[in-house]
Amino acid sequence: MAGSSFGTIFKVTTFGESHGIGLGAIVDGCPAGLPIDEEIIQQYLNLRKPGQTKYSTPRKEQDNIRILSGVFEGKTTGTPILLLAENETQRSQDYSEIASYYRPGHADYTFDEKYGFRDYRGGGRSSGRETLGRVAAGAIAIQFLKSLGIEICAYTKSIGTVSCQKYDYITYLTQDNLETETVLFDRISKQGLQELRSDKLASPLYMPDPKASLLAEEELAASMENKDSLGGIIECVVSGMPAGIGEPVFDKLDANLAKAMLSIGAVKGFELGAGFAVAESKGSENNDAFVPINGTIRKVTNHAGGILGGISDGSDIVFRTAIKPTPSIFSEQSTVNKNGDAVSVEIKGRHDPVIVPRAVVVVEAMTALTIADALLVNMHSKLDGITKFYNN
Ligand SMILES: Cc1cc2nc3c(=O)[nH]c(=O)nc-3n(C[C@H](O)[C@H](O)[C@H](O)COP(=O)(O)O)c2cc1C
Secondary structure: OOOOEEOOOOEEEEEEOOOOOEEEEEEEOOOOOOEOOHHHHHHHHHHHOOOOOOOOOOOOOOOOOEEEEOEEOOEEOOOOEEEEEEOOOOOHHHHHHHHOEOOOOOOHHHHHHHHOOOOOHHHHHHOHHHHHHHHHHHHHHHHHHHOOOOEEEEEEEEEOOEEOOOOOHHHHOEOOOOOOOOOOOOEOOHHHHHHHHHHHHOOOOOOOOHHHHHHHHHHHHHHHHOOOOEOEEEEEEEEOOOOOOOOOOOOOHHHHHHHHHHOOOOEEEEEEOOHHHHHHOOHHHHOOOEEEEOOEEEEOOOOOOOEEOOEEOOOOEEEEEEEOOOOOOOOOEEEEEOOOOEEEEOOOOOOOOEOHHHHHHHHHHHHHHHHHHHHHHHHHOOHHHHHHHHHO
């Protein structure tokens, strides 16, 4: 299987299947000397862990992470970091039926067409469990970014038809350190980000709007009653981002973020800043005016979502991903079996009634991996920087 690695310098390879011995990641290219707090990695994994609320799969896994290499006396050594969590509660018999038919909306059919053979237990490599390795590796990238003053926060923007009203990147971005009368909307204050984080964690759906969270829970309960599933939108904010990061052609920062997001199972859409609304906007409305503020160049608005020409512009990066409803639903569905016969199926096993809350931390992890890599790739962009480094 090709394509299990992501990144150019800060490179991550994930491995493992849903019902195999274990899953994890190898991180190569992380600079030496980064203090690594294993507890922080575990905290991020716990946000993704199954069985935490009634809105996630009842599969109970500890997801205890072990670092097998690349960290010595609490710091990275610059060598590959191997992160491993063992599977503990496989119930592969629940999935034996799936071997014989193709679940609508899942990857069973395409895997068989491609490989002619698949680990059907829990979806094997196409399971949401694959994201465990991404989150463990992402937690290392998050610690690297934090040391540079860059912070990431993703949250549930909507579930089904219920949308979070309290936080909206256009209305929420606040005035920041202004000595002029110009109102700037391009930066979330540190306090704002902390509020967003704690409001998000107060909801079992990671939806930082108590009213919307309750309504979404009601909609989810009704959907579960009908043996159905729901989708939704995750919004992500990167704050403290310096200008000038990202490569201008194929490795545009927005292109790499889009790839990172669309590589997560069930993600079906990506939009940056004003997103798809730009199609109905006028240039005069959509352009973000530049203004000089205390010797720096800032933007009055942030429709661009913090990226121009594939390169960060120093504003917060703001984007959204659309997550489809969980494909494995318990109601009766029509499909085809391996012999090509039409069959009616009722899927068994343990499944998330909605993927969105569990994917929030996966979005943060993939964002961190993308930004960490872009920062390291950027190191050679100016001769000045190279001479300063080698002449020291
Ligand atoms: C965190 C997470 C949890 C998921 N949980 C489930 C699940 O319980 N049941 C299921 O059928 N799909 C689940 N998925 C989605 C499937 O992995 C995904 O839909 C499938 O691989 C097909 O890929 P595609 O939707 O990207 O086309 C989950 C995905 C993620 C990221």
